[in-house]
Every structure is written in structure tokens, then in C-alpha cells.
Amino acid sequence: MTRLPDAEKLCQQLAAELKPRLGPKSAMVGLYTGGAWLAERLHQLLDMKSPLGLMDIAFYRDDYAARGLKHDPKRTKIPFDVNGAELLLVDDVLYSGRTVRAAMNELFDYGRPASISLVVLADRGGRQLPICPQYCGAELEVPAGMRLRLKRDEAGKLELAMEKQGE
């Protein structure tokens, strides 16, 4: 198996890249579950002024008709005004792009942001929609049938993991 990069290092690297780009209107939104962990970490590293937003896109998914509603939708909390904000949308792994599409639709129901930039820890390719990240920790090749995801241990340490789909 290919060795996966250190998630903690990628996190530091992303923070360093984002730091000079932050302005007074910058705000961050993380997508549950992995993206929310990453966003919590970045938000802290960047010492951002506006509170962190967290989002569960369960009500905006495009596969509801086939899969129904998942069992434990988390509560979306956007504790700042989206209108005019320069948003950093944070997810752990970018794949088909469908989650990001759903997230953007949900964000627009809160208001009209000035811009949205996509921040991901890893991009595994395989896009099905015209979406690309502005900030990306690493590009990784993941074999078909495998899932790449972020894990967080009890001490809060982030780690990338590869597992069989459906596990």
C-alpha cells in the first residue's frame, strides 16, 4: 500500500498558505465530519476573528431519492452573516465534487457570499462536476473501490486513512 502523507503536516502547510490571503471579511465553514475537524484546526492555527461555521449537507444531497436520509444529520451552524463574506469552504477529501455542490447550494440559502474558495486536505481526482480546489494539501491516487478519509484520535491528532468502500 502507498504511504499516505502526514495529515498534521498538510494541515500546517495549508495554514501557512492561507495566512497571507486572509482579509477582514474572511470566514470559514467546515463540512461534517472530516472537514469540520480540519476546519476547527485551521481556524485555530489562523487565529480567525469570525466564529467557525459547521455544515451538514444531508438536506442538500443529490442521492436522497436513492439512499434516503442518513440517520444522524448534524446541525448546520453558520454563526456569522454570509452576505458579503469571503468564505473558505473546508473539506477533508475532494472526490466527485457532489458534496461541494450541495454545500454551495446550502450556503446560498444563508445569503450571498462575496466569494467561496475550496480548501481540502487531499484531492483524489475522479471529479464528476466542474469543481476544483483553490487550496489543496496533497494530490493522491486512490484505487477504485477504496475510500480515503480523515480520522481523529482521542488526543485530537488527525490522520489520513485508506479503507475499503462501505467500511
Next chain:
Amino acid sequence: MNNPQLNAKGELQHLLSIEGLPREILTQILDTAESFADVTEREVKKVPLLRGKSVFNLFFEPSTRTRTTFEIAAKRLSADVINLNIAISSQTKGESLLDTVANLSAMQADIFVVRHNSSGAPFLIARHVKPHEHVINAGDGRHAHPTQGLLDLFTIRHYKKDFSRLTVAIVGDILHSRVARSLIHGLTTLGAPEVRVIGPQTLLPTGVEALGVRVFHDMREGLRGADAVVMLRLQNERMGGALLPSAQEFNKHYGLTADKLALAKPDAIVMHPGPMNRGVEIDSSVADGPHSVILPQVTFGIAVRMAVMSIVAGN
């Protein structure tokens, strides 16, 4: 066990009654409703989940609040809502219940929200609909009113966080109340240790103890130490015969007044499914007082109905 509400995978296919639903499904509905409660507070109070689906409100019995909150819930899920007031439609021309439903099904229905004065009518409909169609009971006779029971559970959990140490007192006309039955089943399933029913012998169903409740005829005794007090409406329209001497007499013994409420816990909440008869089962000073959560109940009702519709339509 063959449960008409669940599909082969044990998921919620129809919501007909709280009775017989496992704890996990009740919790799933309450958790999902919490996420929907946030939706109703933002700029665009709508999510696209049921876009392109049709919800038929079939009300064979008058209702304003329940029908309206189902309509708002469906619209906030982006569904199309069709309200049918059956009293002035085909049933008065002699069409059978199942024929009415078959015709609506031919118009591509996805969800039927049914209120009927006969107990069991929604069960009958659920047995005859197509696999992709879902039935939600919005109150059938004296039997059940599961979404009201769920919104009561949601309200209690919202203010009290956890059921495991709660004493809940349900007061008044238990006999004619479908709300009471649904709530009792929900509370016992979710582990509330003490559920009390308070009322005169004539307004308590025989054998009510079998539901796992403690019975009180003295309201003061029954309210002592309660965390939540659920007042029920005196259902004049369902009463045949003389079960009560008078509304005034009822108020004296079973009306909730500030001095009776003082026997409950200091942070007790007061609930009422509406519509209220002020001065009969509840005094205005209590209905409008600091313990009352009667209006938040209405707001929570929308989120709970959004949760139920989006869960059944996805299964």
C-alpha cells in the same frame, strides 16, 4: 413481528402510531427534527429535499393547526402540497375511502397525510398504497396522533435534555385523547421513569394502568414534583352522555391554576396540544405564564413534521 409502519429493512415507511416503534426510530426522528429546527431560523427557510414530490393533506375531520403545520413543513421541504377538504368533496357523494385514495394515487402522490374520525383509517390506507407511497397519521379517532406525541417528546427533550429522570403528568380527558395515548407510548419507550395520568374516573380509559402509568384522581397529589405537565383539551365534541357535571366543576378539580402548578417542580414546563379552553382545563395566568411552552410546541411541530416526512419519503 409484522409492523405495518416499517419496511423489510426495519426502516420507517409510514408513521401510523408511536406504539410499536422502536426507541432508535423515535430518537432518529427527534434528532433529525433538531436539525430542521435550525432551518426554520435562517434567511431561506427551505431545503430542496422533497423537490418534485407531492404531499396530499387528506382531512376528513376539521383541523387548522395540524393541517397548517403539515402544509408549512411540506413546503419547507420544497414539496408540492395539495389540501383536500373531504367534507365538501367526493366522500359526500358516496365515494369510498379507498377509492378516494386510489384516485389521488393516480395523480402521482408521494405522501398522504391523513386525519380521520375513525380509528384505524390511516392503517387501512397504508395497507393499500403503492410501495413508493407513504402514509402519515395526523389523528385517527380516539386512537393515535403520533406527530403531536412526537412534538411533545421533542419539546420535553428540548427543555429537559433527557428522559431518564423525568416525571411527566398528563392531565384531563385521557379517555377521548389520542394525543395522550401517543405521548404515553413515546415516554415509556424513551425511558421516562414516571408517567402519571390525572383525571376523573369517567375520563380515564379502563385499564389505563396497563400502559405503564400511575393514575391519580386528585390533581394536587398528581402534580407534586412533576417536571412536565401536559394539559389536555376537554373534548366536548367527542363526549356522548353525561361524563361530567359541568365545565366549571371540571375546572375546579382538574383545571391548571397557578396555585396547583406551584406543587410541581419550580422549573416545570406546561404544555397543551391546543386548542385551549381557557378557564376550563387551563387558566390564562398559567397558559401565558413563565412555565408555559405552549407556543414553542407549535413551532417545534413544524420541524418534527419535516423530519417525519423526509424520513419516510427516503425509505
